[in-house]
Amino acid sequence: MMLDDILASLFPAGHDVQNADGVVLGSGALRAGGRALVVGIADRTPLGVDDAIRLAAHVLQSITTGNGPILIVVDSDSQRMSKRDELLGLNEFLAHLGKCLIHADRHGRPTIGLLYGHSAAGAFLATALATRVLVGLPGATPAVMDLPSMSKVTKLSVEVLEEKAKSTPVFAPGLANLAQTGAVHAIWDAAVPLVDQLEALLQAIPDSDDRRDLLGKKRGGRSKAYEIAERVRGLALQMR
């Protein structure tokens, strides 16, 4: 789905969301009343220092002046790969955006990621993966790293990697694989008006505790993460 169609389907009562060179900012009217803040990245734009700080400013301003949920729509490249971005401290800019989203989520502004296109690596961490609930739309193509690049690092052919990917969801790109690890909470139905699915989600929104490891265990995509984290947490508590 294209961003315009998605926004129209999410907010039939109207929205003022603008896409300026891939940076998405605005808000939409919710059917149940009130408005949702909308931020995001479109058109497979890489996320660099300039766009990250704009998005963070918008979220921060909304924390003090607004209310209602925050929707993060994502069709990005990975982080912008350049000398300038790294020179200026891209890690801080990306983390700052993630921190603003997490802070908002923990203070009455539930965050919902809507992954409708691509995303990867640092851009994924700073946006969609920094939300309380991440929803995927059919056709979304998240990838921590694409198979040709992975082939270069692992010294295995793409054919071998594709074969291995059939037995495990843990490394190969794709929405279904990420959903199995617990990163994606739900995949919406593109044939059903998105407003219905958004309102249903908002009415039964989970609390802000991070249960993605438990979800990954239930779905069979991450067999050990939940248990290991719980054991370490328990051992730490014995030290107090």
Add this chain to the structure above:
Amino acid sequence: MSTTPLQPLTAPATVTSWYEASARTRTRLLLDPGSFVEFIGPEKREVSPHLKVFDLPEQFDDGIVVGCGSLGGAKVLIAAQEGRFMGGAFGEVHGAKLTGLLRGARDIGSMPVLILFDTGGVRLQEANAGELAIAEIMRAVIEARCAGVKVVGLIGGRSGCYGGGGLIAACCSSLAVSEQGRIAVSGPEVIETNRGTEEFDSRDRALVWRTMGGKHRRLLGAADAFVDDTVQAFRDAALALLGEAGGFGLEILTKEQARLEARLRDFGTCADALDIWSAMGISHADAVSSLPADEFITLADAFGRISHDAR
């Protein structure tokens, strides 16, 4: 007859290079002697369930040591990545150990956490699990900080602090870094592969150090303390940073927003670290890279940006 004191079996912290040391040596020498207790140590053999798919060797601790010890007599939780195993990269088990430690710290609410970063980022053989582990760790760092826990990062290892490791580092309350402690998202080779040598020549080591290395990060205010490459120097820095104010909230985020906006405004058109250092008022920017640690610290205290309370 004079008595010669017995030589210790291992080198003391004052002469042990952080860069050269293993995660276990760093942990042992950083903490008060004999105080470290490991959680899920190598004897438990909790290895990665994914590396065998690639016929790769496993490590019994999955490349990270986590546990509890004391620093200057006070209890701390600690995690140390082993940069010599899979480049210190985050896999499912590796990441879950750090997530669990941070959640424990959050629940306790008063015991600080030290993270000894040494990582190239996500472990590609388990990329989805590793990426998600980093997202969980970022959230767990923030939750711990919201509960009043100080989370201090120490960076000076072989693998630097790259990829998602750089994002986690930027979520910490404060950071100490040595010259060798490179912090970035995209590594030099990744930028070169994607954008060409004109954008970034990864074989130009001087360029790598001054763009991503500890000195530049300290001058920018991306790290709070610069230290010499010894375990003792990191220990002293950790003690000092733990003594500073912590906390997390809207006020800090607002200050960080202003701090990063100012950085873009002041240095956003600079083509190189040397231009940034000159713009800061350093008269011999080209000499910064060769300054010994003590002289650099004096310079950084005079000209470097401060990120205290704005991260």
